[in-house]
Amino acid sequence: xxxxxxxxxxxxxxxxxxxxxxxxxxxxxxxxxxxxxxxxxxxxxxxxxxxxxxxxxxxxxxxxxxxxxxxxxxxxxxxxxxxxxxxxxxxxxxxxxxxxxxxxxxxxxxxxxxxxxxxxxxxxxxxxxxxxxxxxxxxxxxxxxxxxxxxxxxxxxxxxxxxxxxxxxxxxxxxxxxxxxxxxxxxxxxxxxxxxxxxxxxxxxxxxxxxxxxxxxxxxxxxxxxxxxxxxxxxxxxxxxxxxxxxxxxxxxxxxxxxxxxxxxxxxxxxxxxxxxxxxxxxxxxxxxxxxxxxxxxxxxxxxxxxxxxx
Numbered sequence: 001x002x003x004x005x006x007x008x009x010x011x012x013x014x015x016x017x018x019x020x021x022x023x024x025x026x027x028x029x030x031x032x033x034x035x036x037x038x039x040x041x042x043x044x045x046x047x048x049x050x051x052x053x054x055x056x057x058x059x060x061x062x063x064x065x066x067x068x069x070x071x072x073x074x075x076x077x078x079x080x081x082x083x084x085x086x087x088x089x090x091x092x093x094x095x096x097x098x099x100x101x102x103x104x105x106x107x108x109x110x111x112x113x114x115x116x117x118x119x120x121x122x123x124x125x126x127x128x129x130x131x132x133x134x135x136x137x138x139x140x141x142x143x144x145x146x147x148x149x150x151x152x153x154x155x156x157x158x159x160x161x162x163x164x165x166x167x168x169x170x171x172x173x174x175x176x177x178x179x180x181x182x183x184x185x186x187x188x189x190x191x192x193x194x195x196x197x198x199x200x201x202x203x204x205x206x207x208x209x210x211x212x213x214x215x216x217x218x219x220x221x222x223x224x225x226x227x228x229x230x231x232x233x234x235x236x237x238x239x240x241x242x243x244x245x246x247x248x249x250x251x252x253x254x255x256x257x258x259x260x261x262x263x264x265x266x267x268x269x270x271x272x273x274x275x276x277x278x279x280x281x282x283x284x285x286x287x288x289x290x291x292x293x294x295x296x297x298x299x300x301x302x303x304x305x306x307x308x309x310x311x
Contacts, residue, residue, distance in 0.1 A: 007170045010095045010177065011088040012079070013266065019086065026083040029076050032282055036072045039285030040065040046298035053298055056134040057123070057238065060116045061288060063143055064109065068281035071105040074098055075176040075277055082175075092162075095177040100158040102178065102277070106253070107201075108150030113246050114208040115142050120239050121215040125222045153201060160197050173266045174273060180257060181269075198257065209250055216243060241287035245280060252276035 015025045043065040047053045078098065082088060090098070122133050161179055164186035174181045179198065216239070223235045252275040259272075289295045 007092055007166050009089050009091050009170065011171045012082060012090055012177075013173050013175050013270065014088055015083065015175065022083045022086060026080050029080045029083065032278060033072060033076045033080070036068065036281040036285075039289075040069045040281065042299050042302070043285050043289065043295065044069075046295060046302060049302065050298040053294060056119055056130075056139045057116070058295075059139055060112060060119060060143070063112055063146075064116070064284065067105050067109045067112065068284055071102065071109065072278060072281040074101045074105065079175045090177065095172075095182075096158060096162050099161065099177045099179065099182070100154050102176065103157050104150050104154035106277075107153045108146050110205060110208065110249065111146035111149055112143070113242065113249070114212055115146060116242055117212040117215040117246070120242065121219055124219050124235055124239075156197055157201070174269060176273075176277070178256075178273065202254075202257070205250075209246075212246055237292060241292070244287055245284055248283075249276055249280055 014022075016022055044062060047058045047062045047065075075098070078090060078094075082090075119134060122130050126133070157179060161182050164183070166185045167187040168185045170185065172181045173184070183195070219235070219239055223232050223239075226232045226235065252272055256269070256272045256276060289299065
C-alpha cells in the first residue's frame with residue numbers, strides 16, 4: 001500500500017498551461033457566472049415582487065433559483081480566481097467547504113425537483129384537492145424537509161470523505177472538489193465506507209427519480225385527455241421545462257458518479273461535471289421563463305418599474 005500522506009492543500013485541475021488561454025477561460029467563466037446571476041436574480045425578483053406568482057409552484061421555483069445561485073457560486077468563483085492568478089491550489093479546509101456546500105445544494109435541488117413533480121401532479125391530476133394538499137403550511141414543511149435532508153446528507157458525505165486517509169497525493173482531476181475525485185486519492189481499504197454512503201444516497205435518489213417518472217406518466221395521461229388545446233399547451237408549458245431540468249441533472253450526475261473506471265478520463269470527467277454543475281444554473285431560468293407566460297409577464301413588468309424608480 002502507498003504511504004499515507006498528510007495533506008494541507010489540494011491542487012485542482014488546470015484547464016490549460018497557456019497564459020492567454022487561462023485568461024480566455026476566466027472571461028468565459030465570468031460570462032457564464034454573470035448570466036446565471038442575472039437569470040436567477042430576475043426570477044427571484046419577479047416572483048418576490050409579483051403577487052400573482054405567490055403560489056406553490058412559484059414558491060418552489062424561487063427556492064430552485066436560490067439553489068442554482070448557490071450551486072454555481074460554490075464552484076465557478078474559485079475556478080475563475082485560479083485561472084486569473086495562474087494557480088491550482090485550494091486549502092484543505094476550502095476543499096472540504098466547497099464539497100460540503102456543493103453536495104448540500106445539489107441534494108436540496110434534487111429533493112426540490114421531486115417536490116415540484118408532486119406539485120404538478122396534484123395541480124393537473126387532482127386539482128380539486130390542490131389547496132388542501134399544497135397549502136402554505138404544507139409547502140413550507142416540504143421545503144424545510146428538502147433543505148434539512150440536504151444538510152444532513154452533506155454532513156454525512158463530507159465527514160466520511162475527509163476522514164479517509166490519502167495515499168495518492170493531492171492532485172484533484174477536476175476544477176472543484178467533488179467526492180469521486182477525493183476518493184481516488186484515498187487508500188483502498190478506507191474507500192469502501194464512503195462508497196457505501198454513496199450507494200445509500202443513490203438508492204434514495206433513484207426512489208425519487210422513480211416517483212418523478214410515475215408522476216409524469218399520470219400527468220401526461222391527464223393532459224392528453226384534456227378537451228382544450230389551450231389547456232394542454234399550458235400544462236405542457238409548466239411541465240416540460242421541469243422534466244428537461246430533471247433529465248439533464250439526473251443523467252449527467254449518475255454518469256459522473258457511477259461510470260466504470262475503464263471509461264474515465266480527465267476530459268470526459270470535466271465535460272460531464274460541467275453539464276451537471278454549471279449548465280443547469282444557467283439554463284434553468286431560460287427553460288422556466290421561455291415557456292412560462294406568467295414569468296415572462298412578471299419580468300417585463302419589472303423593467304418599467306425599475307426605470308421609473310431611478311428617475
